Every structure is written in C-alpha cells, then in structure tokens.
Amino acid sequence: MNTAVLSVRDLVVxxxxxNGVLRPVDxxxxxxxxxxxxxxxxxxxxxxxxxxNAVIGLLDPPARITGGEIHVSGQRIDNLxxxxxxRLRGRKIGMIFQDPLTxxxxxxxxxxxxxxxxxxxxxxxxxxxxxxxVAALDEVGIxxxxxxxxxxxxxxxxxxxxxxxxxxxxCAEPELVIADEPTTALDVSVQAQIxxxxxxxxxxxxxxxxxxxxxxxxxxxxxxxxxxxxxxxLAEIGPVRDVVSHPTHPYTAGLMASTPLASLGHNRLRQIxxxxxxxxxxxDGCAFHPRCAYAEDTCRAEPGPSIETCGGxxxxxxxLSHDEQExxx
Amino acid sequence: xxxxxxxxxxxxxxxxxxVGLVAFSMFxxxxxxxxxxxxxxxxxxxxxxxxxxxxxxxxxxxxxGKFLGQAVQGxxxxxxxxxxxxxxxxxxRAPATLELAAVSGLMAMIGGIGLGVxxxxxxxxxxxxxxxxxxxxxxxxxxxxxxxLLIYVFSVELNWLPSFGRGEVVRLGGWTTGFLTESxxxxxxxxxxxxxxxxxxLIMRLVRTEMLEVLRQDYIRFARARGLRERSxxxxxxxxxTMVPVITVTGLQLGSIIAFAIITETVFxxxxxxxxxxxxxxxxxxxxxxxxxxxxxxxxxAINLIVDLLYFAIDPRLRLDRGTGAxx
Ligand SMILES: Nc1ncnc2c1ncn2[C@@H]1O[C@H](COP(=O)(O)OP(=O)(O)O)[C@@H](O)[C@H]1O
Ligand SMILES: [Mg+2]
Numbered sequence: 001m002n003t004a005v006l007s008v009r010d011l012v013v014x015x016x017x018x019n020g021v022l023r024p025v026d027x028x029x030x031x032x033x034x035x036x037x038x039x040x041x042x043x044x045x046x047x048x049x050x051x052x053n054a055v056i057g058l059l060d061p062p063a064r065i066t067g068g069e070i071h072v073s074g075q076r077i078d079n080l081x082x083x084x085x086x087r088l089r090g091r092k093i094g095m096i097f098q099d100p101l102t103x104x105x106x107x108x109x110x111x112x113x114x115x116x117x118x119x120x121x122x123x124x125x126x127x128x129x130x131x132x133x134v135a136a137l138d139e140v141g142i143x144x145x146x147x148x149x150x151x152x153x154x155x156x157x158x159x160x161x162x163x164x165x166x167x168x169x170x171c172a173e174p175e176l177v178i179a180d181e182p183t184t185a186l187d188v189s190v191q192a193q194i195x196x197x198x199x200x201x202x203x204x205x206x207x208x209x210x211x212x213x214x215x216x217x218x219x220x221x222x223x224x225x226x227x228x229x230x231x232x233x234l235a236e237i238g239p240v241r242d243v244v245s246h247p248t249h250p251y252t253a254g255l256m257a258s259t260p261l262a263s264l265g266h267n268r269l270r271q272i273x274x275x276x277x278x279x280x281x282x283x284d285g286c287a288f289h290p291r292c293a294y295a296e297d298t299c300r301a302e303p304g305p306s307i308e309t310c311g312g313x314x315x316x317x318x319x320l321s322h323d324e325q326e327x328x329x
Numbered sequence: 330x331x332x333x334x335x336x337x338x339x340x341x342x343x344x345x346x347x348v349g350l351v352a353f354s355m356f357x358x359x360x361x362x363x364x365x366x367x368x369x370x371x372x373x374x375x376x377x378x379x380x381x382x383x384x385x386x387x388x389x390x391x392x393x394g395k396f397l398g399q400a401v402q403g404x405x406x407x408x409x410x411x412x413x414x415x416x417x418x419x420x421x422r423a424p425a426t427l428e429l430a431a432v433s434g435l436m437a438m439i440g441g442i443g444l445g446v447x448x449x450x451x452x453x454x455x456x457x458x459x460x461x462x463x464x465x466x467x468x469x470x471x472x473x474x475x476x477x478l479l480i481y482v483f484s485v486e487l488n489w490l491p492s493f494g495r496g497e498v499v500r501l502g503g504w505t506t507g508f509l510t511e512s513x514x515x516x517x518x519x520x521x522x523x524x525x526x527x528x529x530x531l532i533m534r535l536v537r538t539e540m541l542e543v544l545r546q547d548y549i550r551f552a553r554a555r556g557l558r559e560r561s562x563x564x565x566x567x568x569x570x571t572m573v574p575v576i577t578v579t580g581l582q583l584g585s586i587i588a589f590a591i592i593t594e595t596v597f598x599x600x601x602x603x604x605x606x607x608x609x610x611x612x613x614x615x616x617x618x619x620x621x622x623x624x625x626x627x628x629x630x631a632i633n634l635i636v637d638l639l640y641f642a643i644d645p646r647l648r649l650d651r652g653t654g655a656x657x
Contacts (some may be wrong), residue, residue: 011593058553090556097554106646107569116565117555152645168555 004031005054005073005175005208012067013047013054015279024050026232032176032208037199039223039240040212041255043162043276046229048212052178054078055210056093060159066121073175091121093209094169096179096198100186104153105261110137110164111149114171121172134169140197159190166198170207177202180212191215195222216259220244225312228252231276231287233303238312248307248314251288286317294318335639341630346397349360350624352619353396365454405620410612415620424505425495426590426601429481433525434583441529442575452537458486460533460619467530476523476596477650483519491516493598524593526601528582535578539571548572573644580636584629 013025024047032038040048051057055070057077070078072092077085091093097103105113114133118124124132130149137145140163142156153161162182168179179198183191199222202209211223219226219240226244227237228251236249247253254272274291277283286304289295296318304315380386384395399406406413444464448457470478484492496512498505507513543549544567552566591603598604602621609617641647 056554058550086553086556086558087558095551095554097547097551099547103551104550105566105570105643108566109645110449116557116561120555120557120561154646165551168551172556275454 001143003033004071005034006030006032007071008051008055008068010068010069011054011065011070011078013050013053013063014066015063017062017280019280023282024232025054027068028229028232028234029068030227030234030237034175034208034212035203035206036225037202037209037223039219039226040210040229041214041216041219041226042229042235043213045276045278047232048229049180050232051229052095052180052210052212055176055275056089056095056178056245058089058095061077067131084221087121090117090169090172090174092174092176094172094174094177095161096165096169096177096182098181098184100158100165103165104161104168106153109150109152110156111151114149114168118171132171136171137164140164140167140170142167142222158186159194162186162190162194163197166194166201168232170201170205173205174207176208176210178210178212181214182211183213183215183218191218192221198222216244216256226257231282232279233287233315234313235288235316236309236312236314238309238314242309246310247321248309248312249288249316250292250294250318250320252314253320254291286315294320334638337634341634344630345623345626348623349397349400350393352622353393355585355615356396400620400623405623406616408609408614408617409618410609410614411532415616418605418617419620419624420503421505422600422602422605425507425599426587426603428507429517429520429524429593429599429601430583430587433521433528434586436521437525437528437532437582437586438579440525441532441579442536444529445533445539446563446568446571448533449540450535452541457535458472461537464530467526472523472527472592473596475526476519476593477522479519480596490519492519495600505642512637520593520597520599523596524586524590527589528586531582532575532579536571536575539574540567543567543570569643573640576639576643577636580632580639581629585631588625589630 008031009029011025011028012023015022015024017125026047028047028051030038036308040051042048050059050063053063054065057080059065068078069076072088075186077088080088089237104110108116111130111133115126115129118129118132119126122129122132124271134145134149137148142148142163148156153164156164166182169179177198182198183194183206186194195218198209201207211218211237225238226240228235228243228249230251236243236247236252238248243252244256247256251272254270257270258272277287277290283300284288285298285300285302286292286295289299292299298317302317304317306313306315307319309319384392387395403416405419407413408415408418411418417514444460448460451457462650467475470636480492482488491512494516496505496514496516497510498507498513499509507517549562549567552562590599590601591606594601594603595607602624605617606621608614
C-alpha cells in the first residue's frame with residue numbers, strides 16, 4: 001500500500017491543562033504521494049500548524065502526540081527517540097514557516113546557515129557544502145548567488161528572504177516539505193511567485209508537500225488535493241477540483257461560499273454563522289453541528305462517520321448531494 | 330561609521346569636561362585645604378605662601394583651565410595630606426584595584442554568562458531552580474555583609490584565607506602584582522568574590538532573560554526544524570543573539586566594579602584607590618578625591634565607548650547600515 005511519502009494515521013495531539021486535556025488534533029489521517037502537494041485549509045485555530053509540527057516532531061511541550069502513527073517513506077517516526085528524530089529533520093522532512101523576516105538568524109550569513117545545514121546532514125567537505133549552498137540559492141532564483149552567499153538576511157527583501165528559507169528547507173534534499181502559511185506574511189505581489197517556485201522545485205524533485213494556508217487561491221493554484229480541518233478534525237479531503245466544486249461536508253461548502261475565488265464564479269460572499277468553538281468548549285458529536293443547517297440529533301451525539309466521496313473522504317452524517325449545492329450554507 | 334565614532338568621542342569629552350568641573354569645584358567649595366595642610370603653629374605668611382604655591386589665589390576660570398590642562402597631563406597636584414604628587418600616589422595604588430577588578434570582572438562575566446545560559450536551557454531543571462533561588466540572595470545581600478560573612482567563615486572559623494591586605498606582592502617595573510605569590514593569590518579570593526558576586530548575579534539573570542527570549546524566536550525554531558544539534562542551536566544561534574544586549578549591561582557592570590571596589594577595599598583593607606579615596610574623604614584631601622573622580626569617569630566613558638564599538642563587531646546590521654559596504 002505504501003508508495004506515500006507521508007502517511008498519517010489517526011493522529012491525536014493532546015495538551016494537558018489544569019481544566020482537563022485539550023485535543024488540538026483529533027484522529028487525523030491522510031497520505032501524501034511523491035511530488036504531490038496537499039493543501040491544508042481551515043480557520044485559524046483549526047489545528048493545521050499543530051498537525052505539521054507533530055509530523056516534524058516540534059510540538060511545544062506540554063503538547064504531545066498521544067495516539068496514531070506517522071510514517072515517512074515507510075519508516076514510522078512518531079515513536080523515534082529525540083536524537084533520531086533530529087537527524088530526520090532537515091534531511092527527510094523540511095519545514096518552511098510563515099514569516100521569512102524572522103525565520104533567518106540575523107547574525108549569520110545566508111551562506112553560513114546553508115552550509116551548516118548541509119554539513120549537518122550530508123557528508124561533504126566545507127568547499128563542497130559551499131558549492132551546494134550557492135547552487136541552492138541559484139535554484140530558488142537569487143540573482144548572483146555566489147556574490148550573495150556572504151550576505152546577511154537583512155540585506156534581502158521579504159520575498160528574497162522567503163526564497164532563502166525555501167533553499168534552506170530543501171538544501172539537504174528532504175522527501176517531504178511542510179510549508180506552514182509560507183506566503184501569508186508576504187506582499188501580495190510576490191505571493192504567487194513564491195507559490196510557483198515551491199511548486200516547481202517540489203515537482204522537479206518529487207518532494208511531497210504539505211501546504212498549510214488559508215488562501216483558497218493558493219490551493220487552487222498549487223495543490224493537487226486539499227484537506228479541510230475543523231476544530232482539530234479532518235472534515236473533508238479530496239482532489240482540489242472536486243472539493244471546490246462539489247463539497248460534501250457542509251463546513252466545506254460554507255468555507256467555499258465565504259471565499260472570494262474568481263474561478264468559482266461566486267458573486268456574493270456568504271459567512272458561516274457563528275464561530276469555531278474553542279478547544280476548551282467543544283460540543284459533543286460533530287464539532288460543526290451548532291453552525292450546521294443540516295444538523296440533527298445524531299450529529300449532536302456522535303462525530304460524523306468517515307464516508308467515501310468522489311476521490312476522497314468526508315466526516316459527516318448527512319453529506320451534501322451534488323444537486324443540493326446551490327442551497328448550501 | 331566613522332561619523333558615529335567621532336560623535337561618540339565628542340560626547341565622551343563633554344561628559345569628562347562636566348565631571349572635571351565638578352571635581353574642580355570641590356577645591357573651591359569644600360573645606361579650606363590650607364587649614365588642613367598646615368599644623369597648629371602657622372603664620373599668616375605661611376598661609377599666603379601656600380595659597381600662592383597651590384594657585385588658590387587666582388580667579389575661578391583660570392584655575393579651572395589650569396586644572397584641566399594639568400589633569401590632561403596626568404598632573405593632579407600635591408596631596409594635601411601626604412604632600413606628594415597625587416598621580417604618584419594613584420599609580421602606586423592602581424595595580425591593587427585593577428587586579429582585584431580584573432579578577433572579579435572575569436569571574437562575574439564567565440560565571441554570569443555560564444550560569445545564565447545554563448538556567449535558560451534547563452529552565453525547568455532542579456539545578457537551574459537552585460541557582461535562580463540562590464541568586465536572589467546574591468542580589469539582595471549588601472556587599473559589605475557578604476564580605477563580612479566570607480571573612481567570618483573562611484578567615485575566622487576555618488582560617489583558610491586572609492581577611493585583609495594583599496599578601497606578598499612582586500614588583501615588576503612600576504607595577505606591583507599579587508598574581509605571582511601564593512599569599513597574593515589567596516588574598517585575592519575573598520575580595521574578588523565579594524566584589525564580583527553582585528555583578529555576576531545581575532549578568533546571570535540578564536543572560537537568562539535574554540536567552541529565554543531568543544529561544545522563543547522563529548529562527549531558533551527554524552534552526553531546530555533544519556535538524557541542527559541542540560548544542561549548535563543553543564550556542565551558535567541563540568547565545569550570539571543574546572550577546573548584543575548583554576554586552577551593554579556587562580560593560581557598564583564592569584565599570585561599576587571599579588566604583589564599587591570602594592566598599593570591598595574598605596572591608597578587606599585592600600590597598601587600592603578605593604581605600605585611598607575613603608581615607609582622602611576623612612582628611613578632606615581634595616586633590617586625591619578630584620583625581621579619583623576623574624579617573625573613574627574616564628574609565629566609565631572609555632568602557633561605554635568600547636561597548637559601542639563591540640556592537641559593530643557583533644551585529645552586521647549596524648556594520649553595513651552605515652553604508653561602508655565593508656563586506657561583500
Ligand atoms: N499551549 C497551548 N495550550 C492550549 N491550547 C493551545 C496551546 N497551543 C495551541 N493551542 C490551541 O491549539 C489549537 C490549534 O492551533 P494551531 O494548530 O496553531 O491552529 P492553526 O490551524 O491556526 O494553525 C488552537 O485552538 C490553539 O488555541
Ligand atoms: Mg497556524
């Protein structure tokens with residue numbers, strides 16, 4: 001079964017607090033194939049970052065994985081000792097954060113940051129590492145890479161810095177990249193370039209990408225499949241075109257209706273009434289039921305069962321059939 | 330960058346001029362030196378002669394100008410009490426204070442940075458908590474009390490270390506050092522701890538706070554996400570960023586070590602400039618007091634200047650912002 005680079009099974013992340021245990025990630029399962037880009041969307045606080053951090057093993061205590069399994073290229077990694085997990089980071093799993101302005105160490109040159117990463121993971125000499133660093137900068141489109149290798153981060157613009165960050169995440173040739181809102185902090189004018197760059201590099205190298213964003217435009221542009229998260233659970237996952245045009249979960253439908261996406265042809269935005277519940281006050285059953293127009297007693301008692309959709313899965317008791325679309329949300 | 334340095338030097342000179350004025354004013358307004366210098370049997374002629382000799386008969390600005398001119402050449406006049414040149418007396422005493430300050434400063438810096446990093450990295454550990462709690466004691470006990478406690482334990486009760494003086498010193502040209510004899514080294518221990526403990530706790534708490542702040546930054550997270558070793562994350566990435574603010578405070582602390590030495594030198598009867606100053610106050614020996622004041626301020630100003638220059642060495646943003654384009 002396992003051609004997937006990343007395979008997450010029933011992942012549970014819990015945070016013990018004084019008032020009980022919170023579950024920012026609850027029973028999440030998904031796969032990403034080589035060269036595939038999985039978009040992850042959802043409101044802020046839905047657990048997108050937590051999921052990404054759990055995969056790369058960088059959860060901030062007291063948050064920790066309490067259930068499920070994570071496999072990267074067939075190797076189970078969620079139960080690895082710290083040191084083994086550290087060696088995987090950068091080497092097998094690269095990560096890109098939201099803010100390129102704060103992701104780079106201001107006191108080290110980009111060359112120093114690249115070579116230290118390369119030499120940590122690959123058995124190469126200092127000069128070979130330097131060559132690779134230059135090549136990495138060149139690949140992400142930094143002009144005159146060899147001259148810029150001794151520059152400090154502050155000497156680059158925001159968009160250029162995010163390119164450097166991408167070079168850093170990819171320089172030890174990982175098989176999986178987790179990009180947590182890589183364009184949110186950037187100027188609108190450079191967002192598309194960065195997404196296109198990420199897409200091209202990962203396609204070329206067959207790198208699997210988990211692309212967290214709340215920009216449906218980015219999803220439509222770059223992702224092959226999309227996963228919709230709500231209150232720590234996966235509401236729906238499937239090919240982008242299907243999920244966008246025929247959402248199965250009422251939450252997905254609401255999300256699409258509230259997204260300004262020209263390609264969808266919506267001329268009026270509709271907000272989903274209410275707000276996502278806080279983790280401390282999750283309702284029983286399906287967490288979306290207080291905001292759902294279709295909710296019945298079953299939804300209030302039990303979380304939605306996993307059902308097959310065209311090309312994907314959704315967790316809902318009363319999935320939308322396609323002709324119901326127009327009246328949804 | 331050059332313009333910046335010139336501006337800072339100009340500021341420093343201004344500060345020194347003001348301190349010089351304060352120091353000089355002491356001559357005019359504190360006591361009458363002639364009274365102090367001459368014994369009971371003095372004649373009006375003696376007084377007049379001494380006043381002229383000391384230049385006390387001239388108008389204020391002239392005296393101030395002369396004072397500055399002399400001070401720049403290291404000439405602070407004669408001590409009222411000893412009748413010898415103040416510069417000679419200070420030079421005699423300086424090695425004792427400088428050696429004491431150097432040892433305590435080094436101890437404060439190494440201990441402070443080391444313990445600060447330790448308590449930041451292991452912030453939930455037992456060791457770190459013990460260190461943090463005891464540091465509260467270090468900050469809250471006054472210096473003289475620490476000195477007296479140390480003397481009580483290590484000199485009086487255990488009889489391991491001397492309670493006063495510098496021990497045997499070796500003369501090397503114009504310098505006297507306690508580093509070369511056993512008794513000299515032993516004599517340094519208690520005073521250095523007394524003098525350095527407070528600064529060490531301050532530096533430690535500062536390093537800890539800064540380091541914890543830096544460890545929360547995104548670039549530390551990103552360094553971890555790239556699979557760098559904890560050692561590299563802590564020392565290469567975090568500590569370097571911690572140093573920028575730490576250097577300012579540490580520099581100022583080292584300056585204040587020399588100023589604080591007054592108390593420690595008094596407790597341990599350490600024959601340095603601090604003890605000289607205390608004795609000078611008792612005898613209203615204005616030239617000595619003025620010279621000491623000038624010396625301390627020169628030291629503070631110099632340290633400040635060095636600290637500013639260190640910024641440039643550590644932080645590339647400052648180096649390059651000034652448009653020198655020194656680095657490719
Ligand atoms: N230390 C913590 N204690 C309690 N709740 C936390 C803690 N850290 C994160 N959370 C909660 O975990 C949830 C998931 O957060 P996150 O994964 O960052 O969401 P997002 O989808 O916006 O990336 C949020 O509701 C957040 O409030
Ligand atoms: Mg997030």
